[in-house]
Amino acid sequence: MSAGPVIVLGAGGHAKVVIELLRASGHEVFGVLDADPAPRAVVGAQVIGDDSMLESLKAQGVTCAFIAIGDNGLRLRLGRKAQKAGFTLVNAISPAATVSSSARLGVGIAIMAGAVINAETDVHDLAIINSGAVVDHDGLICEAAHVAPGCALAGDVTVGQRAFLGAGCSVIPGMKIGDDAVIGAGACVIREIPAGALAMGVPARVTGRV
Template sequence: MDNKVTLYGASGHGKVIIDILESMGVGIATVLDDNPNLKALLTYPISKPTEVDRVEDRNVIISIGNNKVRKALSQKMNCHFAQAIHPTATLSKHTRLGEGTVVMAGVIINPDTTIGAHCIINTGAIVEHDCMIGDFVHLSPNVSLAGNVQVMEGAHVGIGASVIQGVKIGKWATVGAGSVIIKDVPDYAVVVGNPGKIIKYNTTNE
């Protein structure tokens, strides 16, 4: 298997992943995207998925920010999913990290935390001890999670949000930017404000 990484998705998120991989000294094999108007991502040419060999023999990162799209694509692919961890991120040796997950610059993850598969732990996020982050979660830049927080599958925690210790964020929930979460958030709920309040529910069609 080629040690280089194939990115699936030519997005701004993909640009950040390229930068991380370059910082790690990992090569980029190709960038795949089915948008015919896209020709290159940074310095890397873009190929259509149909124009290259099957991904089964590749190291792949799904470089798409949408949690539902990452889940759908990952279930269709039979390949090895790589990780990308920026050299400036600080991860406890007692952290467990799932396949396909990316950890960006300045992140801090403390001991006995479990991060699921295909997660985005974005720039400057802080994840304290004993947290459990499910698959396909996105923690936006500068999110702060206190100890023993659970963030369930597919949830999106917006930029600068803070979550106190012991709180559970339900699956496919959305926490708005800058929100302060002091109690559990139900599955699919959209919560905003300080303290966070439910304003609606996301669709349950995953």
């Protein structure tokens, strides 16, 4: 259950899913902050301003936040900004996800419905494990990485900071995907992917830089 009401940063499609996850796990959503502060509802939560309001919200007693932004780099920056302002980053974990009792979770993490996180896996701060994604045993999902819907990661896979794995991609055991790398949808990773690389295809081949 929530230690207090949660302010959500971001008002896009990802935020819609996150707000519903937060409610399903017992959190009260106080409101939404967005770069476009125009008043509107996001699945029933009201946009009340932009992130310049963080300090005033803290003064009102709102001390929990969730960064519901898909862009990995921006999510990380705003997460650190919220923490510096004294906010506690909460997790949004679907009741329909399966998370091993031996998994180690950071803060500000989204784990969507149908996701599976198996034994001795580490998921670091501000990562996203999206709908139906599987991370097998001894995985390492680094800070602000995003494992998209339907991905299948075998055992002992490392996904670097801010890396993005596109929908439905698969990764064989023991592979390392570097920081800021992007793996295209449906790709099959059978060799290590260096930092900042764009890799696509079956098997995945580096086709450029991001």
